[in-house]
Amino acid sequence: MKFLLIQLRRIGDVLMTTPSVRLLHESFPEAKLTFMTEAPADQVLRNNPYLDEILLYQKSESFSDTISFFRNLRVQQFDCVIDFFGNPRSALMSRFSGAPIRIGFGFRGRSWAYTHPVNISTEVTYAAQDKAQLLRPLGISATDFGLDFFADEKDKNYAARLFDQLGITDSDFVVSLSPVSRRPYKVWPAERFAWIADWLVQKYNAKILFLFGPGEVYFIDAVRQAMKNQALPDYDFPTLTETLAILNRVNLHLGNDNGPRHFAVAGGTPTLTIFGRPWAANWTPPQTTKHRTLEFDPGCKNKCTYPKCKLECLLGVTVEAVQTELEKMINTFS
Numbered sequence: 001m002k003f004l005l006i007q008l009r010r011i012g013d014v015l016m017t018t019p020s021v022r023l024l025h026e027s028f029p030e031a032k033l034t035f036m037t038e039a040p041a042d043q044v045l046r047n048n049p050y051l052d053e054i055l056l057y058q059k060s061e062s063f064s065d066t067i068s069f070f071r072n073l074r075v076q077q078f079d080c081v082i083d084f085f086g087n088p089r090s091a092l093m094s095r096f097s098g099a100p101i102r103i104g105f106g107f108r109g110r111s112w113a114y115t116h117p118v119n120i121s122t123e124v125t126y127a128a129q130d131k132a133q134l135l136r137p138l139g140i141s142a143t144d145f146g147l148d149f150f151a152d153e154k155d156k157n158y159a160a161r162l163f164d165q166l167g168i169t170d171s172d173f174v175v176s177l178s179p180v181s182r183r184p185y186k187v188w189p190a191e192r193f194a195w196i197a198d199w200l201v202q203k204y205n206a207k208i209l210f211l212f213g214p215g216e217v218y219f220i221d222a223v224r225q226a227m228k229n230q231a232l233p234d235y236d237f238p239t240l241t242e243t244l245a246i247l248n249r250v251n252l253h254l255g256n257d258n259g260p261r262h263f264a265v266a267g268g269t270p271t272l273t274i275f276g277r278p279w280a281a282n283w284t285p286p287q288t289t290k291h292r293t294l295e296f297d298p299g300c301k302n303k304c305t306y307p308k309c310k311l312e313c314l315l316g317v318t319v320e321a322v323q324t325e326l327e328k329m330i331n332t333f334s
Contacts, residue, residue, distance in 0.1 A: 001031040002077065006093060007041075007084040008057060011240070011259040012283065014041040015266060016127040017084045018048065018148035020135055024082075025050035027140050034078070036093070043240040044263075047150035074098045080138075084131050086110065103134050124281045145285060149266035151245040158238070159245035166209070166232050173204055173334070176247060176264070177231075178211040178255030180219040185277040185306045186257050188314055190219070194226035195319050196254070196326070201229040204330065209250060211260045213237055252329060254322075257283060265291050270333045272325055276314040277304050292329060294321055 036055040083094045083104035091113035106117030116137040132142035179193045200206035208231035244263045253264040253271045271291045280293035296316025
């Protein structure tokens with residue numbers, strides 16, 4: 001049996017499909033699992049042992065290229081397509097794949113694309129749980145929502161060399177800090193991150209290791225300039241799997257709702273995440289004390305007016321609240 005799994009765009013969304021990938025492999029061990037996504041999210045799947053093939057989708061404005069893409073998709077004769085993404089483009093991919101079984105979310109008028117549209121609860125639940133509901137038509141019930149993201153030996157060696165280069169020893173208390181996001185409604189103020197970083201250095205002698213990618217250095221610079229103490233120096237941009245290997249070596253991760261936070265969750269590193277507009281419950285494993293969140297609802301998170309608002313949801317999370325939660329976590333996990 002040949003499966004095509006579709007999840008385009010963002011890294012976090014792709015990671016949220018990995019429990020379903022694992023369950024499919026366990027339920028159909030002889031099946032071939034092909035996953036279609038976009039760069040750079042494909043990096044989080046490269047070492048996944050449950051996948052047989054990764055298809056990299058590249059959007060084209062050429063009509064002939066689009067027709068060729070759909071024709072090549074159909075030629076592969078997939079038996080089942082599961083559309084975890086559920087936007088108009090992925091719905092079209094599902095419909096024109098020619099697969100006799102097509103499963104996707106039955107909302108926004110897209111049921112026509114699927115043989116098995118699935119309606120999910122409107123309650124705020126973990127995204128990995130929502131995606132796993134698409135396995136119901138196959139008779140699969142999901143209870144394990146642990147994320148899968150794997151670093152290989154090359155990645156682990158990179159992280160070990162980086163820690164040596166930065167002078168980090170096994171006895172050091174290392175906190176990774178990721179104050180970045182491309183979406184302003186997810187960015188807690190730099191001066192608040194700086195205050196917390198200084199407090200961690202002064203009280204716990206912590207070593208602050210910034211995590212960032214291409215185009216995100218200005219977030220780090222803003223926090224550094226507001227800090228009174230020294231953080232660890234910057235380094236060349238790591239790949240996503242190298243970032244995972246770094247996170248697997250730190251004691252605690254603090255940051256905005258972004259990719260590195262999901263990597264830390266997948267790797268089992270304790271996390272404290274500050275949420276703005278998105279609901280924390282959508283992106284946090286349920287019934288966990290290892291991955292904690294702080295958020296503030298000024299009464300408009302369900303009817304967000306950004307960019308007209310003043311980002312009260314972010315500003316409502318105080319440094320005192322972050323400090324208190326970090327103290328609890330350090331006492332528990334150190």
